[in-house]
Amino acid sequence: MTEIRCLIVEDQAPAQRVLETYISQLDHLKIVGICGSATEAMKLLQKEAVDLIFLDVHMPKMDGFAFLRILTNPPNVIVTTAYSEHAIEGFDLNVVDYLLKPFSFERFCRAVSKINTPPRLMRDEHPGIENRSLFIKVDGNFIRLDTNSLVHISSDGNFLNINTKDTRYYVLGTLQSWLEKLPKDRFVRVQKSHIVNMDYVEKISGNQISTCVGPVPIGRAYKGTLISKTIDT
Numbered sequence: 001m002t003e004i005r006c007l008i009v010e011d012q013a014p015a016q017r018v019l020e021t022y023i024s025q026l027d028h029l030k031i032v033g034i035c036g037s038a039t040e041a042m043k044l045l046q047k048e049a050v051d052l053i054f055l056d057v058h059m060p061k062m063d064g065f066a067f068l069r070i071l072t073n074p075p076n077v078i079v080t081t082a083y084s085e086h087a088i089e090g091f092d093l094n095v096v097d098y099l100l101k102p103f104s105f106e107r108f109c110r111a112v113s114k115i116n117t118p119p120r121l122m123r124d125e126h127p128g129i130e131n132r133s134l135f136i137k138v139d140g141n142f143i144r145l146d147t148n149s150l151v152h153i154s155s156d157g158n159f160l161n162i163n164t165k166d167t168r169y170y171v172l173g174t175l176q177s178w179l180e181k182l183p184k185d186r187f188v189r190v191q192k193s194h195i196v197n198m199d200y201v202e203k204i205s206g207n208q209i210s211t212c213v214g215p216v217p218i219g220r221a222y223k224g225t226l227i228s229k230t231i232d233t
Contacts, residue, residue: 194217
């Protein structure tokens with residue numbers, strides 16, 4: 001059975017211990033981290049490949065659902081909470097299951113059995129070589145996105161327009177989280193709300209870039225970096 005790498009995001013020590021105990025009883029589950037806040041979890045997700053998050057709703061500074069909404073490429077999520085009124089919101093965010101505390105080991109196992117783990121991209125499998133593909137979650141499905149085909153990304157509130165040569169996707173996420181994942185030698189932030197792949201820059205004219213998917217605006221504060229990248233390439 002494929003190993004499932006788990007992250008516990010829970011601010012209460014007793015609840016953490018229950019999850020640790022349950023996870024340890026299933027050989028295919030492995031804990032890669034335990035975080036007491038969404039902020040800690042975001043930092044860990046930049047370093048570790050995670051297949052499944054056990055996510056509490058009520059946490060300090062940022063609640064679990066707010067945390068889930070800002071993830072560009074969220075893994076499977078099982079919500080763990082003492083409050084049943086949040087169930088509908090959880091399933092609207094495509095969580096795998098909703099465990100109401102206190103939950104039994106049997107109920108825990110039923111939730112885990114629903115996991116359909118997509119192929120995992122290991123961050124540091126080849127040091128110095130950046131991943132050339134990512135998974136995005138679209139309508140509850142994980143879709144592999146080849147970054148070589150990615151032309152332009154623009155932000156729209158809490159959502160992103162992701163434009164490839166052939167397809168357009170509209171997903172939850174932030175530009176900053178994508179900048180941290182994409183190959184830094186090719187992807188450049190050219191305006192507060194826009195990232196462009198330098199491989200698809202056809203022309204720079206004034207404050208606008210021409211690409212195969214249409215024009216992209218250039219922000220004054222970003223133009224110097226863009227020009228330096230153009231010279232480098």
